Amino acid sequence: MNTATLDKKYPPVRSNKKPKKTxxxxxxxVVLVIWAFISLFPVYWMLTFxxxxxAEIFGENVIGLPKYWVWENYTRAMNTGNMPQYFLNSVxxxxxxxxxxxxxxxxxxxxxxxxxxxLSKTTHKFFMLGLTIPIHASIVPLYTTLARVHMLNSYWxxxxxxxxxxxxxxILISVGFMGDIPYxxxxxxxxxxxxxxxxxxxxIAPLMMPAVATVGxxxxxxxxxxxxxxxxxxxxxxxxxxxxxxxxxxxxYTTDWGPIGAALSxxxxxxxxxxxxLSKQIQDSFIAGAVKG
Amino acid sequence: xxxxxxxxxxxxxxxxxxxxxxxxxxxxQLWSIATESDSSHQAYVDAIAAFEADHPNIKIEHTPTxxxxxxxxxxAAMSSGEELPDIxxxxxxxxxxxxxxxxxxxxxxxxxxxxxxxxxxxxxTNVTYDGKMFGVPYTMSLVTLYANMDILAxxxxxHIPATYEEMMDCCDKLVAAxxxxxxxxxxxxxxxxxxxxxxxxxxxxxxxxxxxxxGEESWNNEGVIAAIAAFQEMKAKGYFDPSAxxxxxxxxxxxxxxxxxxxxxxxxxxxxxxxxxxxFAVQAGTFPVLNPDVTLYQMIGGPNNTLAVTESCEHKExxxxxAFYLAKFFSDADYKSGANLPCWAADPNAEVSDLVKSAADMxxxxxxxxxxxxxxxxxxxxxxxxxxxxxxxxGDITPEEYAEGLDADLH
Amino acid sequence: MRRPFSYKLNIFLFLLPALILFxxxxxxxIILSGYYSLTEWxxxxxxxxxxxxxxxxxxxxxxxxxxxxxxxxxxLAFFSTCIQLPFALWLALKLSRKPLGDRFYLSxxxxxxxxxxxxxxxxxIKIYNPDYGVLNxxxxxxxxxxxxxxxxxxxxxxxxxxxxxxxxxxxxxHMLLMYAGIKGVxxxxxEAAMIDGCTEGQVNRYIIIPYIKPILRVSVIFxxxxxxxxxxxxYVLTNGGPNHATEVPSTLMIxxxxxxxxxxxxxxxxxxxxxxxxxxAIIINMIFKEDKGR
Numbered sequence: 001m002n003t004a005t006l007d008k009k010y011p012p013v014r015s016n017k018k019p020k021k022t023x024x025x026x027x028x029x030v031v032l033v034i035w036a037f038i039s040l041f042p043v044y045w046m047l048t049f050x051x052x053x054x055a056e057i058f059g060e061n062v063i064g065l066p067k068y069w070v071w072e073n074y075t076r077a078m079n080t081g082n083m084p085q086y087f088l089n090s091v092x093x094x095x096x097x098x099x100x101x102x103x104x105x106x107x108x109x110x111x112x113x114x115x116x117x118x119l120s121k122t123t124h125k126f127f128m129l130g131l132t133i134p135i136h137a138s139i140v141p142l143y144t145t146l147a148r149v150h151m152l153n154s155y156w157x158x159x160x161x162x163x164x165x166x167x168x169x170x171i172l173i174s175v176g177f178m179g180d181i182p183y184x185x186x187x188x189x190x191x192x193x194x195x196x197x198x199x200x201x202x203x204i205a206p207l208m209m210p211a212v213a214t215v216g217x218x219x220x221x222x223x224x225x226x227x228x229x230x231x232x233x234x235x236x237x238x239x240x241x242x243x244x245x246x247x248x249x250x251x252x253y254t255t256d257w258g259p260i261g262a263a264l265s266x267x268x269x270x271x272x273x274x275x276x277x278l279s280k281q282i283q284d285s286f287i288a289g290a291v292k293g
Numbered sequence: 294x295x296x297x298x299x300x301x302x303x304x305x306x307x308x309x310x311x312x313x314x315x316x317x318x319x320x321x322q323l324w325s326i327a328t329e330s331d332s333s334h335q336a337y338v339d340a341i342a343a344f345e346a347d348h349p350n351i352k353i354e355h356t357p358t359x360x361x362x363x364x365x366x367x368x369a370a371m372s373s374g375e376e377l378p379d380i381x382x383x384x385x386x387x388x389x390x391x392x393x394x395x396x397x398x399x400x401x402x403x404x405x406x407x408x409x410x411x412x413x414x415x416x417x418t419n420v421t422y423d424g425k426m427f428g429v430p431y432t433m434s435l436v437t438l439y440a441n442m443d444i445l446a447x448x449x450x451x452h453i454p455a456t457y458e459e460m461m462d463c464c465d466k467l468v469a470a471x472x473x474x475x476x477x478x479x480x481x482x483x484x485x486x487x488x489x490x491x492x493x494x495x496x497x498x499x500x501x502x503x504x505x506x507x508g509e510e511s512w513n514n515e516g517v518i519a520a521i522a523a524f525q526e527m528k529a530k531g532y533f534d535p536s537a538x539x540x541x542x543x544x545x546x547x548x549x550x551x552x553x554x555x556x557x558x559x560x561x562x563x564x565x566x567x568x569x570x571x572x573f574a575v576q577a578g579t580f581p582v583l584n585p586d587v588t589l590y591q592m593i594g595g596p597n598n599t600l601a602v603t604e605s606c607e608h609k610e611x612x613x614x615x616a617f618y619l620a621k622f623f624s625d626a627d628y629k630s631g632a633n634l635p636c637w638a639a640d641p642n643a644e645v646s647d648l649v650k651s652a653a654d655m656x657x658x659x660x661x662x663x664x665x666x667x668x669x670x671x672x673x674x675x676x677x678x679x680x681x682x683x684x685x686x687x688g689d690i691t692p693e694e695y696a697e698g699l700d701a702d703l704h
Numbered sequence: 705m706r707r708p709f710s711y712k713l714n715i716f717l718f719l720l721p722a723l724i725l726f727x728x729x730x731x732x733x734i735i736l737s738g739y740y741s742l743t744e745w746x747x748x749x750x751x752x753x754x755x756x757x758x759x760x761x762x763x764x765x766x767x768x769x770x771x772x773x774x775x776x777x778x779x780l781a782f783f784s785t786c787i788q789l790p791f792a793l794w795l796a797l798k799l800s801r802k803p804l805g806d807r808f809y810l811s812x813x814x815x816x817x818x819x820x821x822x823x824x825x826x827x828x829i830k831i832y833n834p835d836y837g838v839l840n841x842x843x844x845x846x847x848x849x850x851x852x853x854x855x856x857x858x859x860x861x862x863x864x865x866x867x868x869x870x871x872x873x874x875x876x877x878h879m880l881l882m883y884a885g886i887k888g889v890x891x892x893x894x895e896a897a898m899i900d901g902c903t904e905g906q907v908n909r910y911i912i913i914p915y916i917k918p919i920l921r922v923s924v925i926f927x928x929x930x931x932x933x934x935x936x937x938x939y940v941l942t943n944g945g946p947n948h949a950t951e952v953p954s955t956l957m958i959x960x961x962x963x964x965x966x967x968x969x970x971x972x973x974x975x976x977x978x979x980x981x982x983x984x985a986i987i988i989n990m991i992f993k994e995d996k997g998r
Contacts, residue, residue: 129730140737225821243822250822264826279814539833540834673966683947
C-alpha cells in the first residue's frame, strides 16, 4: 500500500470552511518560505559560482547570476578529475548494493515471517541489531580481510559492506510490506503443490515489487554519500566514487572556486534532475518505508 | 571432445611459451605525490619518458596521489602488504622507518656503490637505519623565509631583517602601516611548524634539536620555552594573518603571491611557484637567530624527497635501477626548474633563478640541518608533536606547558 | 503439521544470503575489532596482546582526549533531538495541513538529503570562507563587521559552524518520516476533535503527536545514534580541527588508525562506539515505553 491509496482513503486534514488567515498562520507560512530559501540557497549559489570567474566570485558579483558564463570551468573540472567516471562508479556501486540488499532482505523476510520455525522472532531481532551498529566500527577488520583476499580496489570492496549495512533497514521495510500480502495467497499456492520456493517466486516476489522502490531509496541514501570506506578501500582513481573524487578534486583547486563549483555541480545535477522528475515517487516510497517500518 | 581439449591445451602451452619469450616486457608501478598541481609533476613525466626510452622493455606506470591522501594510501597498502607499488615516493626518517621495520622495503646497500660518486653519502643520512640505506633521496628542502621586498621597502627596509630585534621592528612597522607581516595556514599544522621549528633551532641550535627529536635531550629547556614565547608573542602582536585559521596552505601561498603578505615562511619547494608567479621583487632568506650564541645558518630541512623499492616487488633489479635513474633525473630537473634543491651532484653550469641560488647558497652555508619534525618523528609522535604546535598557536598552552608536555608525551 | 527436513533446509537457504552478509561483514569484524582493541598494533607488525591497556589509555590520555570527542557527539545529539527534530516535526505538521504549495515545500526540504555530503561540506566551506564566503559578506553588507568570524577555523565557533550543515541537511529526512506518520493518523480522530472545537495546536498535541510516537521514537534513535557516529560532514568541514575542537569519535578513530598507525587504539574507539550506540538505543526505547505506560 502506498500513499496514493492512502490519499484516497483518508482525505487530507483540511476543513471545508475557508480558514481565516490569522497572524499565526501567516507567520508560519513565512517560516516555510524562509526555510525553503535556506534549503535552496546553497544549491543556487553553487550553480551560479560554477559559471563565474574568480573576479566575480571574490567580490564583484557574489550572489547574482553570472555576467559572463564561464563554461570553461566545466571543461576544466571534467579534464582534471574524472567526474563522469566517478559518477558511473557511484551508480554501479549503488545499484549493485540495492540489488543485493533487496534479494537478501526479501528472502530473509520470507523465511522469518511466512515460514514457521522456532527462532524466527529471535533471528529478526538479531538482524535488527544492524540498525544501530555504526558502519565505521568494522573498518580495520574489513580492511585487513579485503586486503588478504585481494579485493581492495574493486567495486566489491564497497558493495559487500554497503549491502551488509543496508540489510537491517531492508529487512525492516520488507517485513512491513510482506505483512500486507494475504496469507491465503501463499497457502493456496502451497496447496497447489508449489513448495516453498515456488510460492516465494510466484506469489511473494512479484507482490513485493512495491517494496523495491522503498528499499531502493533507503539503501541509496545509505551508500551514495558514504565517504570513510570509499576513501580507505579504494585508491585507484578509476574506481573512486563520487564523494572521494569530489573531495580529492576540491583539494587540488582550493583557490580556484569556479572549477570546484563545476565539479560539485556535475556531481549533483544528475541526482537533482532525477529528483525533480520523480520527486513524488521518491517521497512516496520514502514515506511508505516510514509507515511500514 | 578430448581432441578439442588437447588442441586447446597445446594452444595454451604455445601461448605461454611465446609470452615467456617476450616476457622481457616489464611494467613497474610507481606511486608518488606529483599530481598535476605539484611542481615536480613535469619532472616525473619527463623522467619516466627518458627512462622508458633508455629501457625499451620496461614501462613505468605512474600513479600520483594528493599529498595528504597519499600518506593514508601508502600506509594502508604497507599495512596489508597487498597492492603495493614497485617503487614509491616517501619522506625520510620516521615516515619510512615504520615500513623498513616491517620489512617491506628493499635495502639498497649492494646497489649504492655504483652511484656513490654522484650521490654523496651525507645525503642519505635520513634514509639510513642501523647503517643500512633504504631509499634514494633526490631533492632536499629547506625552510625558507620569502620576503616581498616591495612591501618591505614601504616601511623602509631594503633587506630581510638580519637580527631578531630588526625583525620585530620591521613587523611592528608593517602592522602600523596596515600590512600583514606573515602568511600562514592555521588549518594545516605542518605550516605552523614551518614557523615554530626555525624559532626553536635558532634558539637551541641544530645539534640539541636533533638530540631532542632522538629522545637524548629533554624538550623542557629554556631555549624551547623562549622560542614558543616568541612565537606566541608574534601572534599576539598581530604579525600573522588574522584569517590564518580559515585558510589552507595553497590559499596562503596564493595570497603571498598576490602581494598580501610581507613574508611567507615555508619549504624551498615553493621557489619555482613564487619565482615565476610573483610580480614583485622577492628574496629568499632565513629567520634571524633568537639566541645570539647560535649561528644564523642553523637550517630546518634536509634531503627528504625519496624513492624506495618495495620488498614485494617482482623485478627488484629493474626497479632499483629505475629508482636511482629517476631520482637522479628528478634531482637535476627539480634543481633546474627551481622546484627544489638537488641531493645529487648538480650541474654547475645550470641556469637557475635567484631564489634557487639563494636557497643553494643557504644549503652550502648550513652549519646544521635538521629535518622537519613531523618527518623526523614516527607517525604517532609526529602527530602528538603537531598537536602541541597547534595548541601553542591557539594559545591553549603556555610555552612552559609546551615544553613540559612534549617532554612527557614524546618519549 | 510435520515439517520435513527439507523445510528446515529451505528456511536456512532463504536466510543464507542475509546471514552471510550480516555475520561475515558485521558480526565477525566487530568481534575481531574487539580482539584488536586489546592489542598494540601499528598495522604493520603482528598485533601484541596488551589486555585492557588501550581502554585505560583511551580514557586517561590527554592527547587523545576522548572525552572532548564524546562531548561534541553528545552536543550534536542534543541539538539534533532538541532543535532539529522539533523543527522537522513542526514542518511536518504544517505541511500535513496542505498549505498552498505543500508539494513544493516537501520536495525542497527533502532535497538536501539527496545531495552528496561531500558536496554539501565543500559548499559550506565556501559559505564560511573568511574572506569571500557568503556568510561574512552578508554580515558585512549589514554593517555587522564585528560579527564576522573565521567560522571553521576559530575554536569558539568551529563546532557550531560544523553542526549547522549537519542539522540543516537532515531536517528534510526527519520531516518526511514524521509527515508519513501524520498521514497515517485516522481522519476520524481529527474530525472528531475538530467538531469538539479543538484548535489546531490541541489536535497536534493530543491526537497527532501521541499517534505518531513510534515514528518519533525511530527519529530520535536515528538522530542520536547518527550523531554518535557522525563522520562525513565533520571530516570534510574541519577534519576535527582546529586543535581538535570539533573532534568526534569517528574522526578521532580515523586519525588514530591512519595518521598515527595505532590500529589497536582505533579499534578500541570502534568498540566504544558500538557499545554507546546500543546503550542509547536501549535508553531511548525505555523512555518511549515508559511514556506509553502512563
